[in-house]
Amino acid sequence: MEFWISTDLWYLTLQSTAALLFVSLGVYLPMRAGVLVLGAEGIMLFGCFGAIATELLTGAGSLAGLLGAVVASTLASALFAAVAISGRVNPIVTGIALNFIAAGGTAVLTAVLFSGSGGALIAPGLAPLPRLHVLGVDLIPWLGQVLSGQTLVLYLALLAVPLLTLWLNRTRGGLTTRVVGASPSVALGAGRSPSRTQWLALIVGGVFTGLGGSQLALASVAQFSPGMTSGRGFIALALVLIAASRPWLLLPLSIVFAYFDTLGFNLQNVGLPTELSGVLPYLAIVVMLTVPTIARRTRRGSGREADVDPSAPASNRLVP
Amino acid sequence: MTGLRRAAALGLVVTLGFAVIAVLLAFLQGIDQIGPGFAAFFEGIAGSGTSIASTIRYFTPILLISVSASVSIRAGLFDVGQVGQYVVGGLFAAAVGSAMHGPGIVVATAALLCGAAAGGGWAWLVGRLSEAIKVQLVVLSLIANSFADGLVKFITRTLLQDPEAFSVVATRALPRDAWLPVLVPRTSLHLGVAVAVVIAIAVWAVVRFTTVGHRLTMFGRNPRFAAVVGVDANRYPLRVLLCSGAVAGLAGAIEVLGVYHRFQDGTLGGSNSIAWTGLTAAILIPAGLLAMLPASLFLAALTTGLAGVQRDIGITSGLGTLVQGLLIVIAAVALTERVSRPKPRKTRPPAPATAVLEPELRNG
Numbered sequence: 001m002e003f004w005i006s007t008d009l010w011y012l013t014l015q016s017t018a019a020l021l022f023v024s025l026g027v028y029l030p031m032r033a034g035v036l037v038l039g040a041e042g043i044m045l046f047g048c049f050g051a052i053a054t055e056l057l058t059g060a061g062s063l064a065g066l067l068g069a070v071v072a073s074t075l076a077s078a079l080f081a082a083v084a085i086s087g088r089v090n091p092i093v094t095g096i097a098l099n100f101i102a103a104g105g106t107a108v109l110t111a112v113l114f115s116g117s118g119g120a121l122i123a124p125g126l127a128p129l130p131r132l133h134v135l136g137v138d139l140i141p142w143l144g145q146v147l148s149g150q151t152l153v154l155y156l157a158l159l160a161v162p163l164l165t166l167w168l169n170r171t172r173g174g175l176t177t178r179v180v181g182a183s184p185s186v187a188l189g190a191g192r193s194p195s196r197t198q199w200l201a202l203i204v205g206g207v208f209t210g211l212g213g214s215q216l217a218l219a220s221v222a223q224f225s226p227g228m229t230s231g232r233g234f235i236a237l238a239l240v241l242i243a244a245s246r247p248w249l250l251l252p253l254s255i256v257f258a259y260f261d262t263l264g265f266n267l268q269n270v271g272l273p274t275e276l277s278g279v280l281p282y283l284a285i286v287v288m289l290t291v292p293t294i295a296r297r298t299r300r301g302s303g304r305e306a307d308v309d310p311s312a313p314a315s316n317r318l319v320p
Numbered sequence: 321m322t323g324l325r326r327a328a329a330l331g332l333v334v335t336l337g338f339a340v341i342a343v344l345l346a347f348l349q350g351i352d353q354i355g356p357g358f359a360a361f362f363e364g365i366a367g368s369g370t371s372i373a374s375t376i377r378y379f380t381p382i383l384l385i386s387v388s389a390s391v392s393i394r395a396g397l398f399d400v401g402q403v404g405q406y407v408v409g410g411l412f413a414a415a416v417g418s419a420m421h422g423p424g425i426v427v428a429t430a431a432l433l434c435g436a437a438a439g440g441g442w443a444w445l446v447g448r449l450s451e452a453i454k455v456q457l458v459v460l461s462l463i464a465n466s467f468a469d470g471l472v473k474f475i476t477r478t479l480l481q482d483p484e485a486f487s488v489v490a491t492r493a494l495p496r497d498a499w500l501p502v503l504v505p506r507t508s509l510h511l512g513v514a515v516a517v518v519i520a521i522a523v524w525a526v527v528r529f530t531t532v533g534h535r536l537t538m539f540g541r542n543p544r545f546a547a548v549v550g551v552d553a554n555r556y557p558l559r560v561l562l563c564s565g566a567v568a569g570l571a572g573a574i575e576v577l578g579v580y581h582r583f584q585d586g587t588l589g590g591s592n593s594i595a596w597t598g599l600t601a602a603i604l605i606p607a608g609l610l611a612m613l614p615a616s617l618f619l620a621a622l623t624t625g626l627a628g629v630q631r632d633i634g635i636t637s638g639l640g641t642l643v644q645g646l647l648i649v650i651a652a653v654a655l656t657e658r659v660s661r662p663k664p665r666k667t668r669p670p671a672p673a674t675a676v677l678e679p680e681l682r683n684g
Contacts, residue, residue, distance in 0.1 A: 036456075038458070083649055083652075083653065087653055087656065089649070089652040090652065090656075092398060092458055093603055093648065093652045094649070096599075096603065097646075097648035097649045097652065098645065100596070100600075100641050100642070100644050100645025101641075101642060101646060101649075102645075103591055103638065103642075103645075104639060104642025104643070104645060105642050105645075106638070107636045107638020108344070108635075108638045108639055108642055110636070111348070111635070111638070227590075230466075231463070231466040234459070234462045234463050234466065235463065237459045237463075238455070238459060238460070238463050241455050241459060242455075273474070273477060275470075275473050275477045275478065276474060278469060278470020278471070278474060279470045279471055279474045282463065282466065282470060282471075285467075286449070286467075289453050289455055290449075290452075290453055292453075
């Protein structure tokens, strides 16, 4: 029992929650504006690379790295917007292409800027993000040990969830975003430009994803390795689709996924094979995806017609 | 879109692809390296018997995956789970092939069929889940790719691990007489390429000339109309996924039987998987089937050509992935129909209904 609630395990869980939560927010906002960012994985990878590259090139420490991550991700997100929104290329195709460009581009840039062989970037001079100790929190028994010593990014993430929820539900800008997502023609009729709204959502989403990337690259050991995002962008997509019209749900969802992800790497301690680490988080995702459907079915009795989710964006179809 | 325009667009893509490689070479290694770089590029594709065989060896899985993806895209299903189907197919082929005893040809056939069945089954499961929980297939199949990777590693390690392979997660090797025969001695060119080409042409013929294929195209164009004329709209997409997944699974089985002779973690799946390249071909030409033959050959040549550049000039392997991504963007931009977009009006009454286009139409 002690293993499952140990402060070490939960400290690491929250550390990885921060990265996942920000990427989820970065996918969530454009989703509400009607754009599914399939390139989140690539945008995040650019963020991780931006963080480490900025630190190595400027030598200005971890906050410069954080800024570099945000700039890199925002640029990648802007590229996505330019092709998918302004160029009107299918966003799904654009997203897949962006993931290729990020995986290849970061490797090429590693080779060009740091004359490496396209492998990992790690140097003794790289500083991780400073660990914050908030006065008072340390004194709470279990929570104090888990929360104190986390990075600024985690606190920002915890703050961003309620702020984004309020903004989407209570402000004009939030309403415009939701209208654009639900029905672009209505927004157009009301004198709002859908493409402008989607551009803005993607830019802000890029900032969020960049913060997530900086957390991933700089939270524990500051380093960049190819493919280090390991599917987090795709996981974020799943979490966003589960959350649908309830952005606050992203917080518990990210914590659950991060817990199982962290758990996988620590299973050796309780005598389970480490290979479970590649299975457990995805099983958790499948369960999380399935539970709302089952809940909905039992609540509404039976009947398949009844459980169409009005908040689910777009359909599966690729229009030829 | 007319065939002429599409051909022009693809010519543009190939030309721009070369331009991108040239620019990257100049940027990475200096202007004077463009010549030797291209020499190494073509040397890598077809400079010797070994390199031709290598190009064809990559051509085989790319072709099968692209045909698989084309079939589901044609039915309007955006399934990007080919990597997962490919890996699962490879694992099952290796599991059956290394466990069975008997004449080589029987073992090989059984392994190939099991791989295909496993790939199809995986695709069906993912499709069924996507339908049940109403999550877009494109998202769920992306996640399923990572899941499949983790799952096959877990299964291999716990159930099928070769006790003599210490540091790698791999199954036992297949019996030598069950390997796909090598067509040209001392190269990696095996019988799989013939199987792949036959299947690609057979799928094209079925789609082009039979009612089965007509139903597929009709469902992709307009599922509501297809339902009216008697296609079961609930089950049909799953059946399509089963078939297209089987082709991807077969590709994995062929790789295992023809190249690796065992299933080893990391050889088929992951973010560098050749299956992503196959998916690229299908995305580049959304409605093509026979067109997959030249497209796959082009992408296979790109793969081995850039590997040649990497070997001779010393460029990172990321270059190939980068060029692929840029090619998709170029092709997608070139193939996107331009439609004038209505501008929002601030003070005037709402735009007339006819001027407002459905967003799906614009994004197509």
